[in-house]
Amino acid sequence: MEITEKKHPxxxxxxxxxxxxxxxxxxxxAAGSKDEQxxxxxxxxxxxxxxxxxxxxxxAKHKVLQKDFxxxxxxxxxxxxxxxxAETQFHKxxxxxxxxxxxxxxxxxxxxxxxxxxxxxxxxKTVDAGCLSCHPGWGNTKxxxxxxxxxxxxxxxxxxxxxxxxxxxxxxxxxxxxxxAREIQAELRDAAQNLGLPARQNCGSCHFFGGxxxxxKHGDLDTSLVKPSKTLDVHMGVDGQNFTCTRCHTTTLxxxxxxxxxxxxxxxxxxxxxxxxxxxxxxxxxxxxxxHKSGQKMNEHTDKVACQSCHIPDFARVNPTKMSWxxxxxxxxxxxxKFKTKxxxxxxxxxxxxxxxxxxxxxxxxxxxxxxxxxxVTASDKIDPAGTVKVSWPVGDRQDANSxxxxxxxxxxxxxxxxxxxxxxxxxxxxxxxxxxHLDWDTALSVGQASMDLPFSGEFDFVETAYVxxxxxxxxxxxxxxxxxxxxxxxxxxxxxxxGFYMPGRDVSKILNFAGWGAVLASLIGVLIHALGRxxxxxxxxxxxxx
Amino acid sequence: xxxxxxxxKNIYLYARFERLxxxxxxxxxIILLLTxxxxxxxxxxxxxxxxxxxxxxxxxxxxxxxAFFVFWIFTTGExxxxxxxxxxxxxxxxxxxxxxxxGELHPVPKRKEAKHNPLQRIVYLILAAILLPVQxxxxxxxxxxxxxxxxxxxxxxxxxxxxxHIAGAFAILSFVVVHVYMxxxxxxIFAHTRAMITGWEEVADEASVGDWEYKTKAKTA
Numbered sequence: 001m002e003i004t005e006k007k008h009p010x011x012x013x014x015x016x017x018x019x020x021x022x023x024x025x026x027x028x029x030a031a032g033s034k035d036e037q038x039x040x041x042x043x044x045x046x047x048x049x050x051x052x053x054x055x056x057x058x059x060a061k062h063k064v065l066q067k068d069f070x071x072x073x074x075x076x077x078x079x080x081x082x083x084x085x086a087e088t089q090f091h092k093x094x095x096x097x098x099x100x101x102x103x104x105x106x107x108x109x110x111x112x113x114x115x116x117x118x119x120x121x122x123x124x125k126t127v128d129a130g131c132l133s134c135h136p137g138w139g140n141t142k143x144x145x146x147x148x149x150x151x152x153x154x155x156x157x158x159x160x161x162x163x164x165x166x167x168x169x170x171x172x173x174x175x176x177x178x179x180x181a182r183e184i185q186a187e188l189r190d191a192a193q194n195l196g197l198p199a200r201q202n203c204g205s206c207h208f209f210g211g212x213x214x215x216x217k218h219g220d221l222d223t224s225l226v227k228p229s230k231t232l233d234v235h236m237g238v239d240g241q242n243f244t245c246t247r248c249h250t251t252t253l254x255x256x257x258x259x260x261x262x263x264x265x266x267x268x269x270x271x272x273x274x275x276x277x278x279x280x281x282x283x284x285x286x287x288x289x290x291x292h293k294s295g296q297k298m299n300e301h302t303d304k305v306a307c308q309s310c311h312i313p314d315f316a317r318v319n320p321t322k323m324s325w326x327x328x329x330x331x332x333x334x335x336x337x338k339f340k341t342k343x344x345x346x347x348x349x350x351x352x353x354x355x356x357x358x359x360x361x362x363x364x365x366x367x368x369x370x371x372x373x374x375x376x377v378t379a380s381d382k383i384d385p386a387g388t389v390k391v392s393w394p395v396g397d398r399q400d401a402n403s404x405x406x407x408x409x410x411x412x413x414x415x416x417x418x419x420x421x422x423x424x425x426x427x428x429x430x431x432x433x434x435x436x437x438h439l440d441w442d443t444a445l446s447v448g449q450a451s452m453d454l455p456f457s458g459e460f461d462f463v464e465t466a467y468v469x470x471x472x473x474x475x476x477x478x479x480x481x482x483x484x485x486x487x488x489x490x491x492x493x494x495x496x497x498x499x500g501f502y503m504p505g506r507d508v509s510k511i512l513n514f515a516g517w518g519a520v521l522a523s524l525i526g527v528l529i530h531a532l533g534r535x536x537x538x539x540x541x542x543x544x545x546x547x
Numbered sequence: 548x549x550x551x552x553x554x555x556k557n558i559y560l561y562a563r564f565e566r567l568x569x570x571x572x573x574x575x576x577i578i579l580l581l582t583x584x585x586x587x588x589x590x591x592x593x594x595x596x597x598x599x600x601x602x603x604x605x606x607x608x609x610x611x612x613x614a615f616f617v618f619w620i621f622t623t624g625e626x627x628x629x630x631x632x633x634x635x636x637x638x639x640x641x642x643x644x645x646x647x648x649x650g651e652l653h654p655v656p657k658r659k660e661a662k663h664n665p666l667q668r669i670v671y672l673i674l675a676a677i678l679l680p681v682q683x684x685x686x687x688x689x690x691x692x693x694x695x696x697x698x699x700x701x702x703x704x705x706x707x708x709x710x711x712h713i714a715g716a717f718a719i720l721s722f723v724v725v726h727v728y729m730x731x732x733x734x735x736i737f738a739h740t741r742a743m744i745t746g747w748e749e750v751a752d753e754a755s756v757g758d759w760e761y762k763t764k765a766k767t768a
Contacts, residue, residue, distance in 0.1 A: 508587060534647060
């Protein structure tokens with residue numbers, strides 16, 4: 001049977017149109033609705049919803065704190081008269097000992113041991129008194145009582161200076177001096193009564209100044225975090241959550257979590273959902289490892305990419321940070337005197353006593369595979385001066401299930417090493433015998449090495465070194481996190497240097513693309529020639545038919 | 548074109564489902580090509596993230612839709628239209644290489660029982676039975692990359708899967724170029740397009756052209 005009636009096609013158009021319409025909302029849904037909140041955010045909000053701390057003690061009412069203190073030790077005594085175990089606990093922490101991993105005794109990790117960096121290099125086992133200004137005891141010695149106020153007083157004050165001044169004025173003995181001493185004592189007393197858990201200002205009084213100045217070392221820790229905006233740090237922002245450091249750096253017996261040295265800050269990737277007593281040091285503690293809205297590709301990145309990699313687009317966003325330090329250029333004099341020059345940020349880029357330094361703002365991190373362990377060279381380790389010595393470097397590998405791509409600040413140094421022993425050298429810097437006084441490397445290195453009980457052959461040169469800082473603070477609001485093409489790009493991928501795996505958008509096979517586009521082009525040329533042939537030969541057919 | 552000299556007739560060639568399938572697939576393929584080549588880095592159009600999300604969604608949609616097509620083609624017996632044959636292959640090739648320029652008639656006019664000429668049969672068979680399934684399998688694997696461990700596929704290389712998928716995309720794009728041109732070679736430029744929209748195709752009404760593929764005819768009759 002032959003059907004020769006034409007059927008009206010309207011119905012088909014309607015069906016097709018309807019189908020198209022049906023696709024639209026589904027596509028929109030796949031792109032993610034804007035109203036729904038990401039589960040990782042809800043989780044974190046629940047974990048931190050009780051913001052107010054409640055207290056059972058008002059320190060201003062404690063008799064023991066209502067007197068005039070003549071020394072730091074007296075003040076500490078007042079604290080431990082109630083908090084009997086606090087000092088004993090604190091003495092065992094790395095904040096006091098400056099020694100990491102006592103288990104690895106022969107390596108002597110820690111700044112009071114054989115660890116070093118490419119800034120001021122070493123504390124010379126704390127022989128360099130300049131370093132002890134950050135040691136949480138009274139005065140610049142390691143033997144004094146613990147200064148509880150540095151971490152716990154909510155009043156910003158130089159406590160050591162106050163004690164020295166009180167002593168000085170009391171010794172003067174005249175009425176006026178005594179009056180001044182009483183005033184300082186009153187201030188100190190107020191500070192001693194105004195107590196609490198460490199605030200950003202407390203931790204920052206040392207950690208924002210690592211390397212001897214604001215923002216020198218870390219890049220993601222500087223004074224801009226005392227009162228940061230939400231844009232600078234979405235957690236600590238005073239116009240947002242206003243987190244203190246200890247909100248994440250949770251603490252047990254005065255041991256503060258989050259230290260990264262020879263061991264990871266957290267060995268388990270556990271959230272509070274899985275373990276409600278886990279420490280809160282990782283992002284995943286509160287946000288879980290599937291924090292994004294369901295079905296979003298970002299959730300499938302969390303196995304290999306650390307949260308920080310995308311959520312901290314760059315560091316040093318308010319204050320500059322030091323990116324390199326060339327000790328070899330130190331020692332120059334102008335008119336026979338030491339001098340300094342400043343850069344565009346108003347930071348010293350040259351100092352006779354320190355050498356050439358480079359500062360930078362809004363720095364893109366470097367990305368490396370990282371399992372939480374930092375491998376470091378100590379003062380007693382042999383080095384290979386042929387290349388850049390990795391004084392500290394992240395440990396990790398793509399094949400390692402615990403490794404993820406993580407952002408780092410890499411600080412490049414040029415520092416002295418022993419040409420005979422092939423070890424880095426620990427010059428003494430401050431004090432009368434220190435380099436900063438006499439600018440004589442031989443003396444500074446001899447005295448410095450002797451303080452470490454390490455040999456010095458007398459022959460030295462400078463070697464380029466690299467030192468890494470994991471970037472984890474200055475988490476930007478989600479709108480400022482990295483877009484896909486920051487990494488998934490052929491031309492300027494942030495991960496261009498990470499090899500050994502295929503990454504869509506970054507990696508292409510040039511041969512395949514050449515052949516592929518070639519085939520498409522050939523098809524196009526082929527049909528165009530054919531079409532031209534048909535066009536030009538139109539007459540042929542007509543003529544033949546009419547014959 | 549001048550062969551329309553009164554000896555034409557209208558036949559209902561493409562069923563409603565077939566046409567729906569064809570145009571739906573057209574839409575899906577265009578979206579997939581655009582988004583896919585954006586992910587591959589050929590150009591920027593929707594933005595990488597949107598491109599990925601749309602590509603994933605449309606790809607999965609196609610995978611599901613394809614199951615309906617497979618069901619249809621086997622339940623209707625239309626799969627026989629794709630059985631390759633060498634009969635008249637030479638004359639079809641000769642027609643497109645030469646006869647078309649001479650204004651000759653197509654050696655194999657479309658019939659309900661044989662809507663594809665031998666060249667179409669082999670091309671559509673390769674497309675529907677090899678190229679598209681390879682794209683779907685590699686696309687699905689690519690999409691499920693994070694689950695390879697659970698699926699016992701840890702030995703797979705994403706690079707190999709991706710490159711096969713990209714090679715397939717180039718093949719499909721080349722097909723689209725040629726296909727879009729070939730549909731203009733009917734007795735009028737839009738004759739074939741019209742047929743795929745309405746279902747009705749005007750074909751030469753010559754009994755003599757008939758019986759070139761008796762096997763199909765016999766089985767579907």
